[in-house]
Amino acid sequence: xxxxxxxxxxxxxxxxxxxxxxxxxxxxxxxxxxxxxxxxxxxxxxxxxxxxxxxxxxxxxxxxxxxxxxxxxxxxxxxxxxxxxxxxxxxxxxxxxxxxxxxxxxxxxxxxxxxxxxxxxxxxxxxxxxxxxxxxxxxxxxxxxxxxxxxxxxxxxxxxxxxxxxxxxxxxxxxxxxxxxxxxxxxxxxxxxxxxxxxxxxxxxxxxxxxxxxxxxxxxxxxxxxxxxxxxxxxxxxxxxxxxxxxxxxxxxxxxxxxxxxxxxxxxxxxxxxxxxxxxxxxxxxxxxxxxxxxxxxxxxxxxxxxxxxxxxxxxx
Amino acid sequence: xxxxxxxxxxxxxxxxxxxxxxxxxxxxxxxxxxxxxxxxxxxxxxxxxxxxxxxxxxxxxxxxxxxxxxxxxxxxxxxxxxxxxxxxxxxxxxxxxxxxxxxxxxxxxxxxxxxxxxxxxxxxxxxxxxxxxxxxxxxxxxxxxxxxxxxxxxxxxxxxxxxxxxxxxxxxxxxxxxxxxxxxxxxxxxxxxxxxxxxxxxxxxxxxxxxxxxxxxxxxxxxxxxxxxxxxxxxxxxxxxxxxxxxxxxxxxxxxxxxxxxxxxxxxxxxxxxxxxxxxxxxxxxxxxxxxxxxxxxxxxxxxxxxxxxxxxxxxxxxxxxxxxxxxxxxxxxxxxxxxxxxxxxxxxxxxxxxxxxxxxxxxxxxxxxxxxxxxxxxxxxxxxxxxxxxxxxxxxxxxxxxxxxxxxxxxxxxxxxxxxxxxxxxxxxxxxxxxxxxxxxxxxxxxxxxxxxxxxxxxxxxxxxxxxxxxxxxxxxxxxxxxxxxxxxxxxxxxxxxxxxxxxxxxxxxxxxxxxxxxxxxxxxxxxxxxxxxxxxxxxxxxxxxxxxxx
Numbered sequence: 001x002x003x004x005x006x007x008x009x010x011x012x013x014x015x016x017x018x019x020x021x022x023x024x025x026x027x028x029x030x031x032x033x034x035x036x037x038x039x040x041x042x043x044x045x046x047x048x049x050x051x052x053x054x055x056x057x058x059x060x061x062x063x064x065x066x067x068x069x070x071x072x073x074x075x076x077x078x079x080x081x082x083x084x085x086x087x088x089x090x091x092x093x094x095x096x097x098x099x100x101x102x103x104x105x106x107x108x109x110x111x112x113x114x115x116x117x118x119x120x121x122x123x124x125x126x127x128x129x130x131x132x133x134x135x136x137x138x139x140x141x142x143x144x145x146x147x148x149x150x151x152x153x154x155x156x157x158x159x160x161x162x163x164x165x166x167x168x169x170x171x172x173x174x175x176x177x178x179x180x181x182x183x184x185x186x187x188x189x190x191x192x193x194x195x196x197x198x199x200x201x202x203x204x205x206x207x208x209x210x211x212x213x214x215x216x217x218x219x220x221x222x223x224x225x226x227x228x229x230x231x232x233x234x235x236x237x238x239x240x241x242x243x244x245x246x247x248x249x250x251x252x253x254x255x256x257x258x259x260x261x262x263x264x265x266x267x268x269x270x271x272x273x274x275x276x277x278x279x280x281x282x283x284x285x286x287x288x289x290x291x292x293x294x295x296x297x298x299x300x301x302x303x304x305x306x307x308x309x310x311x312x313x314x315x316x317x
Numbered sequence: 318x319x320x321x322x323x324x325x326x327x328x329x330x331x332x333x334x335x336x337x338x339x340x341x342x343x344x345x346x347x348x349x350x351x352x353x354x355x356x357x358x359x360x361x362x363x364x365x366x367x368x369x370x371x372x373x374x375x376x377x378x379x380x381x382x383x384x385x386x387x388x389x390x391x392x393x394x395x396x397x398x399x400x401x402x403x404x405x406x407x408x409x410x411x412x413x414x415x416x417x418x419x420x421x422x423x424x425x426x427x428x429x430x431x432x433x434x435x436x437x438x439x440x441x442x443x444x445x446x447x448x449x450x451x452x453x454x455x456x457x458x459x460x461x462x463x464x465x466x467x468x469x470x471x472x473x474x475x476x477x478x479x480x481x482x483x484x485x486x487x488x489x490x491x492x493x494x495x496x497x498x499x500x501x502x503x504x505x506x507x508x509x510x511x512x513x514x515x516x517x518x519x520x521x522x523x524x525x526x527x528x529x530x531x532x533x534x535x536x537x538x539x540x541x542x543x544x545x546x547x548x549x550x551x552x553x554x555x556x557x558x559x560x561x562x563x564x565x566x567x568x569x570x571x572x573x574x575x576x577x578x579x580x581x582x583x584x585x586x587x588x589x590x591x592x593x594x595x596x597x598x599x600x601x602x603x604x605x606x607x608x609x610x611x612x613x614x615x616x617x618x619x620x621x622x623x624x625x626x627x628x629x630x631x632x633x634x635x636x637x638x639x640x641x642x643x644x645x646x647x648x649x650x651x652x653x654x655x656x657x658x659x660x661x662x663x664x665x666x667x668x669x670x671x672x673x674x675x676x677x678x679x680x681x682x683x684x685x686x687x688x689x690x691x692x693x694x695x696x697x698x699x700x701x702x703x704x705x706x707x708x709x710x711x712x713x714x715x716x717x718x719x720x721x722x723x724x725x726x727x728x729x730x731x732x733x734x735x736x737x738x739x740x741x742x743x744x745x746x747x748x749x750x751x752x753x754x755x756x757x758x759x760x761x762x763x764x765x766x767x768x769x770x771x772x773x774x775x776x777x778x779x780x781x782x783x784x785x786x787x788x789x790x791x792x793x794x795x796x797x798x799x800x801x802x803x804x805x806x807x808x809x810x811x812x813x814x815x816x817x818x819x820x821x822x823x824x825x826x827x828x829x830x831x832x833x834x835x836x837x838x839x840x841x842x843x844x845x846x847x848x849x850x851x852x853x854x855x856x857x858x859x860x861x862x863x864x865x866x867x868x869x
Binding site: 004005006007008014015017018021022025026029032033036037039040043044047048049050053056057058059060061062063064067068071072075076079082083085086087089090091093094095146150151152154156158161162163164165167168169170172173185186187188189190191192193194195196197198200292293 | 381382383386460462466468469474559560562563564565566599600601602604605606607608630631632634635638639642643646647649650653654656657658660661663664665666667668669670678681682685686689690692693695696697698699700701702703704705706769770771772773774775776777778779780783784860863865868869
């Protein structure tokens with residue numbers, strides 16, 4: 001399915017306010033362009049040299065105070081109008097108070113994936129953000145706290161809001177109130193290292209019921225599947241657990257994504273591949289095959305161990 | 318010092334080389350700057366083509382992500398520091414003394430020293446392909462982007478020495494630029510010929526004076542930041558080292574407080590070329606000379622308070638965002654005044670469409686669009702969408718290619734006869750012009766659109782099905798058309814040196830002092846220092862019945 005990330009197809013209040021402002025700004029600049037370019041074309045055509053007047057110099061005109069004043073004052077007036085419109089929208093978006101009942105999510109940028117933590121709900125997930133629809137009659141916006149674990153990143157879902165950077169040692173804020181359910185795409189916008197290009201984002205906007213159901217399922221501890229014990233043992237005895245968490249097991253690393261409910265996600269490697277057993281196997285054998293420069297090392301396990309590991313991963317529903 | 322043409326045949330190759338390497342003549346240093354810059358234009362152009370081949374198709378694997386990241390880092394760094402700055406300093410070096418009736422720059426040895434610092438830094442940067450390794454596990458050459466945002470440049474993320482090559486190259490080139498800026502200021506203020514008051518200087522001299530002042534103010538914080546980065550990397554400092562409590566945004570402020578004035582350091586010389594070329598080919602004096610000077614100085618001042626418009630997405634508060642919105646929009650006013658005055662210069666003239674004028678006319682339209690997309694991005698919330706996307710990439714290439722590079726081409730066609738004694742081929746010039754216009758617009762007009770469709774910059778590949786595929790293919794095709802245009806230009810430069818028509822002193826019937834001496838000018842420029850009575854001394858000479866000096 002073609003999924004456009006068109007900034008002119010807004011689906012939430014801040015993105016809509018930006019489109020309204022952009023309509024004004026684009027109209028004003030288009031009029032300026034037509035007028036000035038029109039004058040230039042006119043001058044070029046009208047005052048081109050012809051063979052008839054080749055050896056005659058035109059009247060030497062040095063300037064005109066009135067004309068200079070006119071083309072100084074008119075642009076100043078235009079600037080004042082544009083600035084007033086801009087300042088209003090800056091204030092409306094940036095200084096919007098957080099209503100009670102808003103969903104709070106802490107976003108932590110990593111090389112090269114997204115960590116999402118819902119502190120009030122006790123949910124931790126990665127790469128795919130789930131948020132509820134915000135019905136204008138009963139607003140339930142999502143307020144994001146943006147942090148970084150390493151380098152600069154930038155959070156950008158064009159249809160939901162403008163971008164805001166995630167900067168280490170700095171706390172940034174961003175909010176959005178999607179008006180319809182659906183999947184919205186984006187990707188990291190601030191160069192963050194080798195795999196900046198495959199730090200993709202996926203936001204699932206859900207009805208309140210769907211969202212609450214998702215939260216409840218995410219709050220569960222890891223699924224215990226006895227058929228995957230062999231894979232779990234490999235997982236817990238190699239370096240996997242240094243970086244990954246599977247809640248209620250010994251795996252409590254924080255460097256890589258939380259895998260407790262890995263199979264609830266549609267993609268792996270921050271959107272670089274679909275979450276299928278085949279892709280998981282490729283990824284576990286050699287992450288560089290999907291995402292060269294990814295910080296996950298190839299663990300050099302045997303084929304049999306790989307199969308067991310994939311079975312364990314696919315049991316984490 | 319040899320008189321040109323008199324002894325040249327008797328010298329060996331080694332003697333000629335020695336003479337050029339040890340020269341302190343402003344014209345030769347100017348040419349060295351220009352040749353050095355053209356070399357780097359070709360290198361960085363090839364890097365751009367690598368980028369464009371990689372982005373022709375989604376999931377293309379022409380180069381690895383590591384190589385791609387090096388390419389855009391080196392392309393940006395090279396084009397700004399080793400093409401645009403040196404070539405503009407080169408033109409300034411060559412032209413300023415001639416246009417103000419001086420025999421050389423104020424400090425000829427400092428001049429040579431500055432050039433060789435720039436040359437050293439350029440080669441140092443490229444030596445990193447052999448000597449440096451970059452981001453973790455990523456091989457040679459700088460790859461942290463041309464703004465080198467912290468903390469990507471910290472030892473933790475860039476353990477190899479490629480970042481050091483980048484830092485030291487930029488630092489050394491900065492010293493070279495500061496030297497030349499000091500030299501230009503001293504020359505323009507102290508070396509003008511009798512009668513040439515500040516108000517009678519050619520606009521080019523005024524604009525180079527402003528640009529040099531801006532360079533002093535802009536490059537100093539950049540150099541300071543590079544030193545701080547070196548302290549961080551090697552002496553345990555924590556200015557930008559976020560893992561030890563340093564500040565990533567501090568680097569952003571330092572970089573852009575250089576980076577935005579830098580745009581004007583580059584574009585003001587382009588304005589300077591336009592302000593000399595458009596009047597000559599419109600056969601009228603520049604419209605509103607004092608206003609043009611005032612607008613330039615005004616741009617320089619305002620441009621020092623707009624830097625954080627590169628940082629609207631870093632989460633500044635609404636007051637800071639509003640402040641930088643108004644200053645950024647305000648800089649459009651004096652810039653607009655300049656465009657209007659060039660229009661006023663053409664109005665009522667007899668416009669001759671020689672190649673320099675063709676490039677100048679294209680400049681006017683393209684710079685107008687570049688300015689307007691700049692205003693668009695000053696609307697902060699809109700910029701939250703546009704910033705860091707391909708829209709921005711299209712915008713600043715519109716400024717730098719559509720504006721500055723077109724002006725540089727115009728300057729080449731205009732002053733080449735003075736430098737070489739021969740005219741460049743009009744025929745090849747026209748082919749170059751139309752190829753470049755076509756390629757430029759195909760590349761950079763189209764490039765705005767993927768930005769509006771959510772495509773971020775600096776990605777080595779992209780997902781299919783987002784509406785970016787065809788657009789990127791068109792952008793890449795345009796890049797190749799521009800490359801062909803550039804080859805025609807280089808061919809024209811070389812062929813015309815031997816085959817071009819003899820230019821004589823004054824092929825364009827122009828009015829400033831450089832056209833009063835032979836082409837190429839003698840080593841000492843002026844046998845007797847001229848005395849001027851107006852802004853257009855050669856007009857006064859050619860029209861004794863109606864001299865400018867009567868009206869000024």
